[in-house]
Amino acid sequence: MKILVSGAGTAGLCAGIDLARAGHEVEVIERTNRLRANGSPIDVRGAAIETARGMGILDAVLENRITMTERTRFVDRSGTAVAPLVGQEINETPDDIEIPREDLMGILRQALPEQVDLRFEESIAMLADDGDRVAVTFASGREADYDIVVGADGAHSAVRRLVFGPEEEFAEHLGVYVAIGDAPGQATPGERVTEILNLPGRFAGVARYRDKALGIFEFRSGPIDYDHHDLDAQKRILAEAFAGIEDWKVPELVRTAQDDPDLYFDVLAQIVMPTWHRGRVVLIGDAAHCATPMAGRGVSLALLGAWTLTEELGRHGEDLEAAFTAYEQRQRPHAAAAQEFARGGADLMVPATWEAIEARNTRLRAAQPH
Structure with a gap:
């Protein structure tokens, strides 16, 4: 045919x-x-x-x-590790x-x-x-x-x-938007460490692999009206979602993501x-x-x-x-x-309140293998 x-x-x-x-x-x-x-x-x-x-x-x-071996950890506003992301939270099978x-x-x-x-x-x-x-x-x-x-x-x-x-x-909107862009200044060749800072309803992080680093962002929001082919609109929405946040590496990560001509931005639906x-x-x-x-x-x-x-x-x-x-x-x-x-990913990765962030971190610390 x-x-x-x-x-x-x-x-x-x-x-x-x-x-x-x-x-x-x-x-x-x-x-x-x-x-x-x-x-x-x-x-x-x-x-x-x-x-x-x-x-x-x-x-x-x-x-x-x-x-x-990848290590993923949640950090506080100064960059200090506060909880690990335990593998069984995100992986169902060991053979991936x-x-x-x-x-x-x-x-x-x-x-x-x-x-x-x-x-x-x-x-x-x-x-x-x-x-x-x-x-x-x-x-x-x-x-x-x-x-x-x-x-x-x-x-x-x-x-x-x-x-x-x-x-x-x-489309069933999960109430979260995601963005991924290059973060070349964060690369540490040979190290696979992902760090994530949570604020209520938002996270900003850096994921490293080989000699690359990516800025990763998620934030809770109702539906936003924009053209998903319009890169400038996507960059503007990302900047607005993290405006005024000066903690940790967030300002630099947002800037480098906006410099990426291939920025990935989409709703989680x-x-x-x-x-x-x-x-x-x-x-x-x-x-x-x-x-x-x-x-x-x-x-x-x-x-x-x-x-x-x-x-x-x-x-x-x-x-x-x-x-x-x-x-x-x-x-x-x-x-x-x-x-x-x-469907449960938002509560794990983007808790809506400081109380939910702390409860998540406490649970992850308790689940950490000793």
Whole structure:
């Protein structure tokens, strides 16, 4: 079949790899001008490890894993450590593989078969499914027909909006925003220490790996009206959220994050849908079931989803309804578990009051192995 994949993140590249290897004619489009590789290290865990093996990328993932033992600690306003983040608070399985996001994206790009047509600065403007094909009009003005369109374009999916309805119908706001930007002045090569300062409803921290350091921020807020493509607006919201805070390294971290042209900024909102397919259009990854970074499972779900969709298309041939239904039945338990795991993350990482911060720290100190 001729298949269009919208989005060249983890889910989109995995779909391109798996579907092309299965014999389909695949085009992958990406709205931006390059693969987005910035952000904090990510995890491949659980069943996704076997998926990576099946894709032939596990050896490369293992070669690039971050093997240093990570220490995460909460600090007070002077930078003194006050509590450790105990591993079982955030990890369900001991077998996860942590790898820098930029390394994983490079591995996936290299694994993408040559026959896949990867196009940057291209996006879908309109699509029409007449039952026999999907006619797509692109933002560039180009037009083409496809047997299947796969929406792998993230939590703010344009494919989902065009086919299923506005994002507001499916997004469950967790009441927290997150930002991640480079903090080069905080790098300490060879040391894997993450430090986090909590203030009521906010945290600012620095995460170190290899020779890099990232400023990480979270803050509680109701929905904020802004264009999620507008970087200047994102930087302004970040600055306003931490305005007037002079404690620890916060002013410097905010400044360096604002200097990062690839600043990551987004709301923590889960995507919950009754179905992930309609006609000849199907969603995978965050477009279908974003669990938010609080879950630490987005990449694993992307690998699993693309692999499962490809398998079910192979089993059911041109019976797309059967293939998409089987894909959903297999993928939903993984997505639901990740979303449930993430829902308590705000209370752990961004307590709302000084009393809640101290209660969290006391609990973590008591749970620390001796």
